Amino acid sequence: MEVFFRDGDSLDYYAQLFGISLNLLRDSNSNIDFSQMKSGQPIQIPGFALEHHMLGINDQLYFLAAERNLSLDAIKLVNQDCHFAELMIGSNIYLPKRVNRAVVNRRRAYDYSALTEDIEALNALYPFIRINEIGKSVLGKSIYELRLGRGQKKVHMNASFHANEWITSSVLMELLNAFLLTMMNFQKMRHINTAELYELVDLSIVPMVNPDGVNLVINGLPEQNSRELIRMNDDNQDFSGWKANIRGVDLNNQFPANWEIEKERKIPQSPAFRDYPGEKALSEPEAIAMEKLAEDHPFSRVIAFHTQGEEFYWGYEGKEPVESFMLASEFERWSGYKSIQNVDSHAGFKDWFIQTFRKPGFTIELGRGINPLPLSQFPEIYRKVEGIFLAALYL
Known part of the structure; x- marks a missing residue:
């Protein structure tokens, strides 16, 4: 106002x-x-x-x-x-x-246009949010970071590395909106005073790492490169299973943490709708933007939201700090999600962050079913992951 x-x-x-x-x-x-x-x-x-x-x-x-x-x-x-x-x-x-009602409209297929509408609505109502463009996608869409808070503890969260996991973007934006509403209306989230958290935490959110891919899953073929996209999608015009960016590269297999292992063993060995790690690490503008964001800011911990399994991963080759074990125990208690320290996987954002900075990193797998998860699962997903969101800020 x-x-x-x-x-x-x-x-x-x-x-x-x-x-x-x-x-x-x-x-x-x-x-x-x-x-x-x-x-x-x-x-x-x-x-x-x-x-x-x-x-x-x-x-x-x-x-x-x-x-x-x-x-x-x-x-x-x-x-x-x-x-x-x-x-x-x-x-x-x-x-x-x-204002005592949410302005984020998560009851829709959450494409890039939905995200930008909600960012504008939140920024108009809560102008203390800082909106930063950290890079652009292959097709030139802005990759936005939303930043707020004054604290020394720097917490980063992101969503939609994978295109058909777009529900993670709407969940993360809803969590942010709930945080803001409680903060401005003298209320609490799960008995946590969010107004105090504003003074204690510097929160960084990238709600949609892969906007081109999300749009492809939700809206179908863009005007450009449609034949090539169909070919990469196994000659299928149904793109609901697409995980990669618009060039057919899996953005969560792009980071220099034993990337060579993933390059050698991943199938396919060329651009595809999922799992291809690229010709080299950090070949894609979206991955480069995320790497630069973490390099430029000394984040205390990072949380990447994905889907499938109601579990989370928090170790990488023994390089995770002792603090990670404590946080993992609390995440499990607050959410009911299963804590898994190690999996046979490399080159993810969480892996690279732990390896590079020796600080806590988490990959959170929301919900169960077939991607894209239906919006009917949203309330249950939100209820469980709210605990992780708050614990990441509070602890």
Whole structure:
């Protein structure tokens, strides 16, 4: 919600007026020099929206404010052009409304367009979220990172490395929306104070690593390279089983952690709808973007969301720290998912992160069934993985 600064006001006053922390207000207006504030300058108030209201016969401004747990001055602030002495029945005013419902629309096939709509909606409502483009896909789609929080603990989460696992993107965005709602409405997630977590954690989220592949699975063939894509898909025009990026490379087999082993033993040995690790490690722009993101930021731990099995993997060749065992035990307890330390697999993002940084890395396999998992599984998946999301931030 946008308001306009008045002479005599201050950022501290607006924080008190709307019942939000000063840090959230500052982070929502990071482009402003607060020592040089002038009358009429726009200020973003996170977690609020403006609501049109026509005055009825029994309406009094004081009671309208009290119903929203706000002071009368909050209404005056958002109606600075209004002559309050002249208000009458039928007059139209704005009322500030604390948003208490999710804006992420996860009840749909979650393609790149759905993701970008939800990113825009979240950013408009919670302008303290920093939206970064960390790279572009093969077809030029932005790979977005959403970042929030002020803490020293740097936690990274990602989803949709694999195209037909797109439900992970909607789950991760729903988790983020729930985190924001509870933080702004003085509520808790599973007894965890999310407002405190904002001060303790620096959260990085890449909700869709493979946007071209996701679009292919959900929307079918793009205009370009359709014949080649059909060939890579075993001459099948049903792309629901497609895991790779648009060039037929499995992005979670792209990282320099014994990549040569995967290259030698993987079938197929050329671009395909799944499992091909590429001609070399980090050949694909999506994998390069993720590698650079982790290199540029000293993440404390990373969590990659995939699908199939209701289990998670957290070891790599004995290079995982002792902290990983503790986290794995808590993830298992909070979610009911099975903890598996080691699997016969290399070249994944989690593998490379553990090998390179000697910090905790996890691959979380959501749900059970045939990919893409149906949206009917969403509530059960969300219920279980919420524990992992919170434990990763809290512990």
